[in-house]
Each structure stands twice: as structure tokens, then as C-alpha cells.
Amino acid sequence: MAAAHPYTVYRGTFVHLPLLNDTSAKAEIVRNQGVLGYDWQVNDDASFQSFLSSQGWTTSDVTVVESNDDRNEFFFPGFIDTHIHAPQYPNEGLFGSSGLLDWLNEYTFPVEASFGSKSDPENKDSDPKDTPPEGVRVYNEVVQKTLAHGTTCASYFATIHVPATNALAALCHKHGQRAFIGRVCMDNKEQCPSYYVDQDAEQGFNATIRTIDYIHTLDPNGTLINPIVTPRFAPSCSNESLDGLGKLAASYEPPLWIQTHIAETTDEVDLVQQLFPESTSYADVYDKANLLTNRTILAHGVHLTKDEMSLIRERGSKVAHCPASNSGLGSGLAPIRYMLDQGVTVGLGTDVAGGYSPSILEVARQASLVSRLIQFSAEYQQLTGNTTFDGSEKLLYQDVLYLATRGGAAVVDMAEDIGGFDKGMIWDAQLIELGAVQNSTTGQLDVATLAGRAVETGPVGNVDLFGNETWQEQIQKWMWNGDDRNVKSVWVQGKLVHTRDE
Known part of the structure; x- marks a missing residue:
């Protein structure tokens, strides 16, 4: 549906969440x-x-x-996935029976290692064409699938392989998805599998620079695609690697984005204490390496202390909340309302394949559910000093939709550009269709007539409307029951990048 005219005008119903100056506000x-x-x-x-x-x-x-009122359509800002592992997409829904660290060895590292090619790592070639065909297929599928779910912007972890990482960047660019692409760095041979590890910190730096250079050539102005420095997480990296990556990100003007993991499980937190005894906390490990910046995305943060939250806020770093993954892997319940009250900026992440779905809408649901249960957590009670709660810790439907849009935009340092419909913002948006209401009639309505009417005017997907809902209740029903079938069209940077198959 390429525009045949010099201007495009969007007319109809627009739903969004105004930007909050106070992150703790409702x-x-x-x-x-x-x-x-x-x-x-x-x-x-x-x-x-x-x-x-x-x-x-x-x-x-x-x-x-135009949006169609008869079909209960509305324009909504595109979703922003602040944390997703593109190569793990084939493992979606495979959790195993153990926690994070064992899951990495059983499922994650083997599938990520398969993205290697003959030109990596010995050869200096960075050509995406050297990516194994299966890797290209996986990356193509995950980009198309996330777009179909309304994700207009994603922060992707790739693998240690330069050609495959560059292929992911090229596919995002081709499909028109806004993306941050990170070549993963992991050089601690004692914590990484022998078949999937950087030989040393220098190799990680050089490989990362090759991807940065490729992306800057692919998209010189960073209009859609940007590189993001990606130490996998502290246990997988040496101090030399962490320090060097902090310097590497700061050496560019403006500084590059950074993404990593933090405090996902208690076992991981304990491991970090053992590996980095000179640091006072997990967050301090990153801070000492200058990896906590106003362009840093920290995935999970389930078990952060109050002091760590304060440090993260002071540095301007952000948190990617991944509740579907945290529940799937049994990592814990992240205290997001409390985190927001401490002034930490938070967005949502699918964390595929720890997360079982590429849908940010599904993550929004899980974020709300987790917030309704967290009062029963002893860890949360100790963190807050409370044993009785008044419900203020809960994230309501509008709160999680905020995290899915405005919150995510702030996490990727684009709060003034995407996530809403303020004048002057970039048109990253989706057209949502809930379907028409089946009007009742006077007199007896036989089964055959009902069946015919359902075929003619039935709901779209799982969202059933009966005509007595307020528009806020329609949005609430969509948040809890919607899926990719409700996503009719998607635009990024004003370009139509996805239309639903009719």
C-alpha cells in the first residue's frame, strides 16, 4: 500500500498514553x-x-x-521490545525443568552456536551471505513475526558470529523494523561452553567493531538500525572484556547503546559475588566498567537491591522487564511498581526464548499478573518493609500498555521520538481492529441466523464485544485477549511494513 500521493493523512480514532514526567505516576x-x-x-x-x-x-x-468505527478500529503506537534474543526463536516455549544457568547450557548455547560460519571467527569477513541458511531463515522469521505482533522497535541480542549478526541487521533493515543489533561478547572460558566462546577479550572487541562498522554502513544516519554493545552478562565476561566494552561504547559520538543482563536469578547473583569479589553488588560490577550509562538496557532486574536501583537511576540506565521469561524459567517476581517508585525507567521485553511468545501484548498481560502476586513474595516484603498492601503495587492495563510503548521508548533512549502520538513524533504505529458488534434484533432469533451473523460480523481473534463496553473497556479487553489477528497494519518511520492476511 505504497502512498501514491505526496502526503499521507491518518484519520479516525487514536489511542495512546501521554508521556509521564514522573515514572512512578499512574x-x-x-x-x-x-x-x-x-x-x-x-x-x-x-x-x-x-x-x-x-x-x-x-x-x-x-x-x-482511516480507522473504521464500525469495526472498532483504532491507531495505537507500535510496541517496543526492549529485550529479545533473535537466534533463540527456534527454542520458543522450551524451558526444560531447570533454572536459567542450566537452561542456557541445555538449550540456548547449542542453538546460538549453530549460527557460526566458515568465515567466523578466524576470517575477517563480515559478509551476511556467509550466514548458514538456517540462521537466515530463523532471523527472517523472528523479524516478520514480531512485526506481525505490532513490534515496531526491538533491541536484539544476536550471537558471537559477525556474519550472522550482520544478517540480522540487514533483515531488519529490509523489513523496515527499527532495531538495535548486538553482537554478543562472552570470553570467560570457565563460564562459557568450549564450543561457543570468544578466544579472548580482544577478539570480542574486534568482532564487535566489525558489526558496528557494517551497521553504520548499512544505515549511516541510524534512521532504523543502530549497533548496541552487548556483553552477555557479567559471569560470561572477563574484567578486561567488561572494561573494554565500556570504553568502546564511550568512544563513539554520540556514545553507543549498551545492553546486558542483571540479577535475573538468585543463583546468578551468587555467582557474580563469587566471580567479582571486589564489587559491592551486581550493578557495581557494571558501574566499575563504565557500562551503566543513560543508554544502557539492563534485562530482568528481578533481584535488585534498593541500593542497586538507586545506582541505576543515578546513572540513567534502564530496565527491561521480562515477566513471561521470569515465570517460565522460575527466576522470580520483579518488583516493577516499587522499581518505578524508586525512579527507575522500565520497559517490556519478550526475552524470547526464555519468554514463550514474541508478543509484547502477552508480556503486558504477564506484567500485570506478576504485579498482582508479588505481595505474597517474602523477598518483596523484605525489600519494601511491608507485610500489608493496599493494591498500589499492581500494574493495571493502562500501566502495562504504557510500559509497552512510552516506557520502552525511554528505555531505548527515544522517548521524544516514538511511543506516542505527540505532534512531531515519528509515525511508528499499528492499526488495531477488534471487530464489529453483533447487533441484537427484536423477536426470536433462530440458530441458523445467529450462525450466519457470526460468520458475517464475528469478532476478530479472541476479543468479543457486545456493544455495552466503554472505549476504555474495549482497550482493556484487547490488552487481555488480543493477539496478532487484531493487528491490521503496521508502520515504521511512516512506511507500511506489515498488513494482516485477510
């Missing part, structure tokens, strides 16, 4: 009807024609994209 959804960014009072064809005239436009100047 989010509220706003619904506007009219023309995006110009006039919310364009409610009929006559006023629309008047609007066009006021801009000096005619119908031959514009392509008009």
Missing part, C-alpha cells in the same frame, strides 16, 4: 478522534474537507488512511 489512556497531529475535531466528511482546504491540499494531494 498512566492514563487518551483517546482522540480526528486527524493525527492537526485537528482532533474532524468528525465528519465536511469538516475533513475543510481541514484539507486549510492545509492547501486537495484529495488528489493526499493518501487517506
Whole structure:
């Protein structure tokens, strides 16, 4: 649906969450009807024609994209996945019976190692064409699948392999998905499998630079694709590697983004204490290496202390909350409302394949469910000093939708550009269709008529509307029951990048 005119006008119903200056504040959804960014009072064809005239436009100047009120359609900001492992997509839903560290060895490292090629690591070639065909297929599938679920921006962990990492960047660019692409660094031979590890810190630096150079050539202005420095997590890296990666990120202007993991499980926290006895905490390990910056994404943070939260806030670093993964692997319950109250910026991450779904909407549901259970956690009671709770710790539907959009935008340091519909923001958006309401009729309605009507006007996916819902309740039903079938169209940077198969 390429625009045939010099301008595109989006008309209809727009739903988003206004930007909060205070991260601990409760989010509220706003619904506007009219023309995006110009006039919310364009409610009929006559006023629309008047609007066009006021801009000096005619119908031959514009392509008009409208939401359909009869089908309960609305425009919504694109979702932002702040933490996802692209090569792990084939393992989606495979948790095994053990926790994180054993799961990595049983499922994760073997599948990631398969993305290697003859030109990696000995050869200096960075050509994506050297990626094994299966790797290309996996990366192509995960990009298309996340777009189909409304994810317009994703922060991807790749593997230690340069050609395959560059292939992921090229596929995101081809499909039009905004992405941060990280070549994974892991050089601690005692903590990494012998078949999947950097030979030393220097090899990790050089390989990372090759991917950075490739991405800067692919997208010189960083319009869609940007490199992100990616130490896997502290246990997999030597001090030399962590320190060097901190310096590497800072050596660019502006500094590069950074992503890693933190405090996902208690076993991991204990391991970090053993490996880095000179540091006072897990967060301190990264801080000593200058890896805590205002462009740093820390995945999980399930078992952060209050002091660590304060340090993360002071450095301007952000947290990617991955509740589906945390529950699937039994990692724990992250105290997100408390974290927000401490001033930490939080977004959502699918953490595929620790997470079982590429859908940020599914993650939003899990984030709300976890917040409803966390009061029963002894760790949470100790952290907060409370044993009785008033419900303020819960994340409501509007709160998790905020994290899925505005929160994610802040996590990737693009709060002024994406995540909402403020004037001047980039058009990263999705058109959601909930389906028409089946109107009741007077008199007796036989089974055959009902069946025919269901085929003709039935719901889209699992969202059932009966006509008595407020628009806020419609959004709430979509949050709890929606899926990719409700995503009718997706745009990134104003370009149509996905349409649902009818």
C-alpha cells in the first residue's frame, strides 16, 4: 500500500498514553478522534474537507488512511521490545525443568552456536551471505513475526558470529523494523561452553567493531538500525572484556547503546559475588566498567537491591522487564511498581526464548499478573518493609500498555521520538481492529441466523464485544485477549511494513 500521493493523512480514532514526567505516576489512556497531529475535531466528511482546504491540499494531494468505527478500529503506537534474543526463536516455549544457568547450557548455547560460519571467527569477513541458511531463515522469521505482533522497535541480542549478526541487521533493515543489533561478547572460558566462546577479550572487541562498522554502513544516519554493545552478562565476561566494552561504547559520538543482563536469578547473583569479589553488588560490577550509562538496557532486574536501583537511576540506565521469561524459567517476581517508585525507567521485553511468545501484548498481560502476586513474595516484603498492601503495587492495563510503548521508548533512549502520538513524533504505529458488534434484533432469533451473523460480523481473534463496553473497556479487553489477528497494519518511520492476511 505504497502512498501514491505526496502526503499521507491518518484519520479516525487514536489511542495512546501521554508521556509521564514522573515514572512512578499512574498512566492514563487518551483517546482522540480526528486527524493525527492537526485537528482532533474532524468528525465528519465536511469538516475533513475543510481541514484539507486549510492545509492547501486537495484529495488528489493526499493518501487517506482511516480507522473504521464500525469495526472498532483504532491507531495505537507500535510496541517496543526492549529485550529479545533473535537466534533463540527456534527454542520458543522450551524451558526444560531447570533454572536459567542450566537452561542456557541445555538449550540456548547449542542453538546460538549453530549460527557460526566458515568465515567466523578466524576470517575477517563480515559478509551476511556467509550466514548458514538456517540462521537466515530463523532471523527472517523472528523479524516478520514480531512485526506481525505490532513490534515496531526491538533491541536484539544476536550471537558471537559477525556474519550472522550482520544478517540480522540487514533483515531488519529490509523489513523496515527499527532495531538495535548486538553482537554478543562472552570470553570467560570457565563460564562459557568450549564450543561457543570468544578466544579472548580482544577478539570480542574486534568482532564487535566489525558489526558496528557494517551497521553504520548499512544505515549511516541510524534512521532504523543502530549497533548496541552487548556483553552477555557479567559471569560470561572477563574484567578486561567488561572494561573494554565500556570504553568502546564511550568512544563513539554520540556514545553507543549498551545492553546486558542483571540479577535475573538468585543463583546468578551468587555467582557474580563469587566471580567479582571486589564489587559491592551486581550493578557495581557494571558501574566499575563504565557500562551503566543513560543508554544502557539492563534485562530482568528481578533481584535488585534498593541500593542497586538507586545506582541505576543515578546513572540513567534502564530496565527491561521480562515477566513471561521470569515465570517460565522460575527466576522470580520483579518488583516493577516499587522499581518505578524508586525512579527507575522500565520497559517490556519478550526475552524470547526464555519468554514463550514474541508478543509484547502477552508480556503486558504477564506484567500485570506478576504485579498482582508479588505481595505474597517474602523477598518483596523484605525489600519494601511491608507485610500489608493496599493494591498500589499492581500494574493495571493502562500501566502495562504504557510500559509497552512510552516506557520502552525511554528505555531505548527515544522517548521524544516514538511511543506516542505527540505532534512531531515519528509515525511508528499499528492499526488495531477488534471487530464489529453483533447487533441484537427484536423477536426470536433462530440458530441458523445467529450462525450466519457470526460468520458475517464475528469478532476478530479472541476479543468479543457486545456493544455495552466503554472505549476504555474495549482497550482493556484487547490488552487481555488480543493477539496478532487484531493487528491490521503496521508502520515504521511512516512506511507500511506489515498488513494482516485477510
